[in-house]
Amino acid sequence: MTAAGSFGGPQRTCVGCRRVAPSEALVRLTVREGRVTLAEPRPVGRGAWLCPQPECFEQAVRRRALDRALRARVLIDDDLCRRFTGVCEQRKAVM
Numbered sequence: 001m002t003a004a005g006s007f008g009g010p011q012r013t014c015v016g017c018r019r020v021a022p023s024e025a026l027v028r029l030t031v032r033e034g035r036v037t038l039a040e041p042r043p044v045g046r047g048a049w050l051c052p053q054p055e056c057f058e059q060a061v062r063r064r065a066l067d068r069a070l071r072a073r074v075l076i077d078d079d080l081c082r083r084f085t086g087v088c089e090q091r092k093a094v095m
């Protein structure tokens with residue numbers, strides 16, 4: 001693990017595994033019109049943060065952490081899972 005704050009950016013907590021990481025290392029989820037959107041880190045509205053790995057997404061879903069973080073009833077469907085997995089793959093390709 002690198003020391004906290006080594007990126008110099010804001011720190012966020014993954015709602016899945018509770019790990020604290022720089023916001024640019026996490027995936028931001030927001031709700032728009034009742035649908036979850038996967039957004040790039042931008043300070044717009046209420047967001048939930050997840051590590052770019054499916055295990056964290058599953059944990060967050062199981063604990064209903066997304067509902068709590070986003071203050072909304074979040075619809076988890078296959079499409080959302082696929083999109084999240086897609087973002088994970090993109091991140092891996094970059095790293």
Ligand SMILES: [Zn+2]
Binds near residue numbers: 017018050051056
């Ligand atoms: Zn995590």
